[in-house]
Amino acid sequence: MARPLGEDGGMHLIVTCAVGLEDLLRGDLQQAGARAVVSGEGELTVTVDEIDVVRSNPMVDRVAMSWSPGVPLEDAEKLCRAAGFDGDVAFRVHEKDSSVRDGIVRAVGHQTGWRNEPGDWQVNLVPGTNRAEIGPLAWAARFGAMERLPATTPPSVAAGVLRLAKLQPGMALLDPCGGVGTIPIVDAIGRDGRGLIVDLSPESIALARNNIRTFGLKDRVFAEEGDATYLDLADASVDRVVSDVPFGKRIGSNQENDTLYPGLVRELGRVLTQDGRAVVITDDKRRFADVVARDRSLKVVKETALRYNGVTPTAFSLTRVRARGR
Template identity: 45%
Template sequence: MPHLVLRTVDGAADLLIEELRAMPSLHSIRQLTAETVECAVDGSLEELAACGLYASAAFEPLSWVRRFGRLERLPWSTNLVVAEVLTRLAKIRTGQLVLDPFCGTGTILLAVRRRTPGARVVGVDNDRRALAMAARNTRRQISLVRAEAGALPVADGSVDRVVANLPFGKLVGTHRGNRELYPAALREIDRVLTADGRAVLLTEDKRLLLQAVDRQRGLKAVRRRLLKYNGATPTAYVLTRPR
């Protein structure tokens, strides 16, 4: 029985293993390192191909094979596997409205559409060039709007899920700018989110985000997941309404 090694990001291996265990064609699943998972293959790989939680795969001793198609990207575009992790944390259901207020080139929007085809997806960004790339990446099949994250063009209490990769202040934005941006974005997320809504926000400017959440009494951080890739160590925070 051939063995396949899958490469993910540090912090996502448990999510990958959970999904692999639900696939009847895979056996002897085990984590090799923080970034790799091995499994034995006995049957069709169709379900495995549909899983977005790994970036490349190899039948040992063959070389790694990358699996994501070509997308237009900017230096700060969200890592493709990380986008898939964020969608899992968001627990999106068919028919729900999902908003990315920092959508950039559309990586998270595509991950949501792959994971939950029946979700309604909207991307917002203030960068014309990034939105043009997002339109091409999504083949203009997802609603895209140019606006500021601090003034979202959606109605109060209308969004079921917010999923976003916030500016860290490294490749894009600044820590000083985030002092105003994060509270403004949190106020808007609080305004647009439904009573049972959920937001998943990724950042390396962690203390600043938690301070903004603490000041926004309509939201509470209930879960966090540290991810490590390409020298970055951001945390994904899951926010819900306080009980």
């Protein structure tokens, strides 16, 4: 079994991301100096010399090390310390069989002196998958927790979809179905540029403003109530649009999408700059693709299939249709 802290000083880790974003994450980690291999759906095995290579990448959702009952856990504690945790380590055992769970709890407590705290842990031991998850390296522990609603886009998914948008420093980003603001906030964590969140729901906009304040972004990210089908924005004023739009399942309905999608696509064609780009996430795939084809101002240049939290949407990358003769 690979140890997280090898004899060469390298850290051998298991990192997770949304299914569909593995190759993007692998490329980013390799560019940062890591050795990364896609080892399964939504999973990579990674060797790094510095934990910041993993800790600083917002596409990484969770981080774990290989482990099985009886294996020493000194390296799990070292990872907690490397992530900046300096308190007493607590653990939990994720196992349905109570007799198995109780046996592991006793053994680990005796071996490490750690407290068993199922509701407030730093190390989550999962014998079913032979790994130990490192709590201080989870997304919210690395970047901060956001106020959420049930259908909120996971921030690690937002980070990957933002990569598809090919944002550059200084570009203006719009999320016209912005909810609690996850996409522009995640973007602002790692990029210099302005972000605008628009949503019809007063509750969502209130939460988005709370999140903006929490992350200290009130000078770069803004939130306002508005209709994605009638945006209060000038023509050709937005460089990039990235949005997780209602699928018609958890939010809205397929009938509502018959109005939302044509109006949204029309407005994207109006507000995007000439070299603008949009990435739209939806699980109502055929309806959205048909709307884009009928509109004719934008075209789909890439479709990225995703899977996370029980949904299987597609991220549609859109650019302008170039006029003939140009």
